[in-house]
Amino acid sequence: MLHTIxxxxxxxLRLLWPPPPGRHRPPCVHILPxxxxxxxxxxxxxxxxxYLRGEDSPLVRPYLLAHERRQAKAEARRQRGRxxxxxxxxxxxxxxxxxxHGREVAA
Structure with missing residues (x-):
């Protein structure tokens, strides 16, 4: 398409700006073959x-990653407590x- 244009x-452009006269320049030179x-x-x-899946894309919103990290830390904290x-x-x-773990513990 670019070559056609x-x-x-x-x-x-040759009509608007003819090449300047000079001894070493041929009168009609085609620029593009x-x-x-x-x-x-x-x-x-x-x-x-x-198709691109959202999980495969490195462009993830940072607040989503931060929320997932907070959830993972909270779950790890609960697991350590248990x-x-x-x-x-x-x-x-x-x-x-x-x-x-879902079972009643005697006190």
Whole structure:
């Protein structure tokens, strides 16, 4: 497409700005080589590009990542508390919650 536009504009630009006269410059020089147009025919159909999934994209909003990190930290904190309560319960110290892993714990 660019070559077609350049071929159309080249004669117009030569009329508007003729080359300056000079001893070492030929009077008519074609700047762009003229290529024959390709023959129309069946073109190969390009393979469709795979769809992008949101998880695969590195462009993720930072506040979403921050929210997910906060949730993961809170869940890890709760899990540590449950493990600590179980560890202390094995040693006879009852400080933890009354429900551990969905089961009622005797107090």
């Amino acid at each position: 350049a071929r159309m504009l080249d004669p117009l 003229v290529r024959p147009l390709p023959e129309p025919g069946p073109r190969p159909i390009p393979a469709p590009e795979p 493990r600590r309560a179980l560890w202390l319960a094995v040693r006879g110290i009852d400080i933890g919650p009354r429900v551990i």
